[in-house]
Amino acid sequence: MKKKTIALPLLLLGVIFTGCKDQKETNEDQDNPEIEANSEELKDEAGLNELSEKEKEEGWELLFDGESTDGWRGYGKDSFPQGWVIEDGALKVQGSGAGEAGGGGDIIYKEEFKDFELSLEWKVSEGGNSGIFYLAQEIDDEPIYTSAPEFQILDNEKHPDARLGKDGNRQSASLYDLIPAEPQNAKPAGEWNKASIIVYRGTVVHSQNGENVVEYHLWTENWKEMVANSKFKDWENFLNAGGDDKKGYIGLQDHGDDVWFRNIKIKQL
Structure with missing residues (x-):
């Protein structure tokens, strides 16, 4: 006991x-x-081609769901062009090997945007070249690049454009042929890069892999002088990017090489 x-x-x-x-x-x-x-952090984490709850609250809009081409069409066309496909949850332009002279052509999203932040991921094939256009006008018999600034996409190691232009202003994330991206932090061909473009009342910022690499100001005296001293000097629609309403289309370039885009989303500011 x-x-x-x-x-x-x-x-x-x-x-x-x-x-x-x-x-x-x-x-x-x-x-x-x-x-x-x-x-x-887990609560706010979004899956591939999805918006997190936080992004939805902040007003982000998904431009590509990873499964369909809804909302996209060929520049100057009513339909989505051949030469572009969906592969592993990404919009892919299939390389023609003929540069801008071949393939399906550039594509644009259906809606025009004025003040916005665009975010997406891209990767390029070895030696590949492409670009992201913004504030583009759709003008008969004129290609998209005559009216739209371009966020350059490039394999800096293999494509000759990386050594052309001036001071690296044709390398990845640069304002093509005008302002070089600094620092130059692009990942090698075959790896995903994150791109961001902010346009707000004429101020434009390019970001690459989390770093701001380009800043400039549209429609100012500095912009006019920069364009006047470039190959775009006779392109009135380029000088007046966005047109009278200061808005335009988002475009993805077909430059004849394999390039992939995913997680395309935008927030209007």
């Missing part, structure tokens, strides 16, 4: 100790800001 009387309090002490320990760990977890931050 004595032995049993001793065992019961010991058992109760063990239960109490274990319960206190579990409660302490629970309280510590609740008070740990790192755990709370990680939970919030």
